[in-house]
Amino acid sequence: MASMTPWQQRLSTGTEDIQDEVIRWYQQSRHGKGYVPDMIWGTLQTEAYATVILRRVVDFLDVPNDVPAGVAKRMERQQVLYDGEHHYDVILGEQALYTNVGGPEVMGGQMERILRDFDLPSLTLGVLATTAELSVVPMPGFNMHGGDRVHYELVSSGVDITDPDELALHDKAFTALSNAASYGDTAIDLINKALAFWNNK
Template sequence: MSTDFQQARRALGLRLRELRLSAAGGRLTGTRLAQRLGWPHSKVYKLENGQQTATSEDLRAWAEGIGRPEVFAELDARLKGFESHIRSWRRQLAAGHRPVQDRWNLEVGRSQAVRVWEESVVPGMLQTADYARHIFLRYADLHGSVRDTDAAVRARMRRQEWLYETGRKFHALVWEGALHALICPPPVLTSQLDRLAGVIGMDTVELGIVPLSAPLRLPPANGFCLLDDRLVVAEDWHAELWLDDADSVTTYARVWATLRESAVYGADAQKLIGAVRRAVRAR
């Protein structure tokens, strides 16, 4: 979780405490407010101390509970301000994976060049439908989200039409370990590796594989995506970080360029993918 996010959440918590202490009708204790709202007292404590992220519903209830419904707009604006950059999976997946894929399709559609680094899975833009289905199912299990798997797969496959449009360029870097990962059955992974080998040579795709044996100037940390030079999206277990400030974009671009120095391309990438494919089939 980013320092900026933590600071913003703590600032919101301080504002909630300030409002509670100046509630209409007189100062409210945390216990009394919790009773009014039907919450455990620990929830009031965690929100005020920046240990829990409030929802819009929490903020509306707080404003009404202190007798100041008019402050909800201010509180909600604060929340939306820091959540525009930190997009928790809990909130994003409330309606399933399909809406998340639709938002990604819009952002990719606005872009001419996309640079991706993936250390654990094949990039979504290059996934087969069967491979994508297994990925969505694994994350739906993790987050307990709505299983709209088929709709999400269709949306992700539509995004791949971007690869066939003139003037686009998809630059993908993939850690070799991602090619071995049995997040799906071996036959599905074998077909996925065939798909990867098949895009090598496309004029809109540049696929680099970073071999396990390659010397590295940086550790192969979390995956991220750069959309032109305007936006970087980095993924973590709890959330996606959507960062559009120049410093962040520059940092991630430098990371991508550094990792690229360790990648193999063209015939060397084909050879590596083929070796992984044979190893998977032998399992």
């Protein structure tokens, strides 16, 4: 079963309320998984990076502009990385390290943030290299909250999937992506390569 809600409806009061909703998802799910092929996972975003993202959302969807409040909530969400009660398996596409969000200074700071938190006990972070061979077809990013919800963010809508058979397929897909991703020192090398790129821009 899937439910779809247009972003303009979900963001009709601005970005703060939906960030509150996401905080509850993360707090309630002790174990989550995320595949984010072309941007930085929200719970690892710096304040500067998140500000650019939410400002673009507000401008694109023409919804109320409460970006500072939305960013503050997104930063609050990151407490799950430090409370000792949660764990997240996250795969970033290598492209996510190079998608230009806010320019070299913002991107450089974002790479430094990822490197600083790379070894958190609450985080298993992989990078899917652009040349990695996959055993599944390429797919859009998704987040798995516990074992009962998968969330997609589309251009016009947010989609939530709760059917057990569909959840099992997403878990299978995540395993395939994880098997192709780089971890540990190899992932750190890819992030450092991106940091050097942005520092030289």
